Amino acid sequence: MQDVPKSRKCAGQDCGNDATALQCPTCQKLGQESFFCSQDCFKRNWAGSMRLSHTSHKTIHKTPSNPLRKLFPPKVISEPDPQTGHYDPFPSFAYTGDLRPVYPLSERRAVPESISKPDYAEDSIPHSELVFVGRHKIAILEKEQQDAMRKVCRYGREVLDLAAAAAKPGVTTDYIDEVVHKACVERDSYPSPLNYYKFPKSVCTSPNEVICHGIPDQRVLVDGDILNIDISLYHGGFHADLNETYYIGDKAKANPDAVRVVETARECLAKSIDIVKPGMLFRDPGNVIEKHAKSKGCSVIKTYCGHGVGKLFHCAPNIPHYAKNKAVGTAKPGMCFTIEPMISLGTHKDKTWPDDWTSVTQDGSLTAQFEHTLLVTEEGVEILTARLPDSPGGIV
Template sequence: MSISLKSKNDIEKMKIAGNYAAKVLEYLEDFVQVGISTEEIDNLAYKYITEELKCIPANVGYNDYPKTLCTSINDVICHGIPSDKEILKDGDIVNIDITVIVDGWHGDTSKMFLIGKSKPHVKRLVDITRECMFKGIEVCKPGAFTGDIGYAIQTHAEKNHYSVVKNYCGHGIGKIYHEDPQITHFGNKGEGIKLEEGMVFTIEPMINLGSHKTKLLKDGWTVVTEDGKLSAQWEHTIAITEQGYEILTLREEEK
């Protein structure tokens, strides 16, 4: 698949989609607490997206995925499926990943939520993972390489004694949900694909407390750490601009 470069007008439309995705996470903030099920959170998101934002939840039916959100708790790295049997408990961490479609364009983002009181080492993993994402974003500009992004993320994670998941990566996005380029969260400077103005892709590092090794569960979606230790993830969609980059999925708290 060749890389699709977006025009400035395309990117403005993607910024609208990204803003809507960010709004979903902002809306859910008050509900993601001890005692709620991930199924209830998913239902709230679906209703908000379809009735308030009046746009399309991209995950529903995508490759037969059954829900609006991915909700990945504790040792779940990514693609956790919401369930009425999953009740958030004090001390849990959960990544909520949402993609919406607005006028044919995708907006894709995720954020970590700390449930109740978190132990210091748990909060540290979540905070360092967010820093990893921004370290990757900050090197983006025309002429840089995808390997520069991976190198920045991997260096910061490993410096803090964490490991980087290597089986799953960021991706190009636009009118197609997943397209080239693939954005790995490990790598070497100067390697990979050279970044050009008009590229739009996600940066979504998955950082583990223990080993980087993963295991896919029988549902065909849920990915967990092989050693059962915690994992965290954050995600933004970014566009490469003439001057550097623009984050298309910023929440109000980040502006």
């Protein structure tokens, strides 16, 4: 990716920072330019903030209304299958691969009133993440807060392992969402993705060419799929965040391309964690990740990055996964953040489905991701979401 000119400013409203190479994927698709200083700033401006009188960035993608549409409304969904009632909600969309959404989505799952919830649970807006004052300040967790993170991350690992055990040929991603939701509730925890900027489900399930943010639906997993399961939950005032990519059936494990992209992603995360310690520059993991990915004939998705996590679901710092990035900052003991490289067999460029969430590779190539929540210690790093001896999945 070419360097962004220093004179270019962030497209975020009320943001005077210099822009990085992060672009709005929809603007890219439309041939427009809009660069942002960080993923956090882009997300804030995408939905808009009523509190700050923002208009949402996504409104610029809308074409002027046509009065004829009121008389002759376009067909926006395909006809439901007479046997199952399933349908493709975006039949005219130019999909990049073989995957299609299978609707209708199941109803939103309820969370008991007794469970403590993040501030976006009701109105979908993470108000605490939108505060401008101090939003670039990186939290240093005290011992009690570190213990709270260890607890919620242990819960996160338990929930991910339950979801992974359920991910088999013949089950739907909606069923995995049900497993995750119940497991979170059983642990007195709120599933962090639920209603975050209106995300409709309790987990992100991303098969095959889906990079991230896949919405669980009625599609049945088949032997040969690969599936990323991204778990986040909120307990005791703190969020955990982790994910892994799994082989669905023996055909997936026998597919050399699937194995190459999955194991490369796994190795990229492990190698980047190896360098985490006090004094590490936040731009350094990207150099390690891209070097290894290229050595395996893979590319690194550049749109999304690792991030701070704790009391907030997403916060500073940003940890890009590509080389020669311009991330600012240095790791210090007590900091908590994720590294979550997304690796593709083909292009690094992405495209978003009309659901405004599902991100796929532009060429339909397979992609895989792994993520851990990390705590910087005086000696190095503690992997708070580390695999257990009996965790499903693992190296092939």
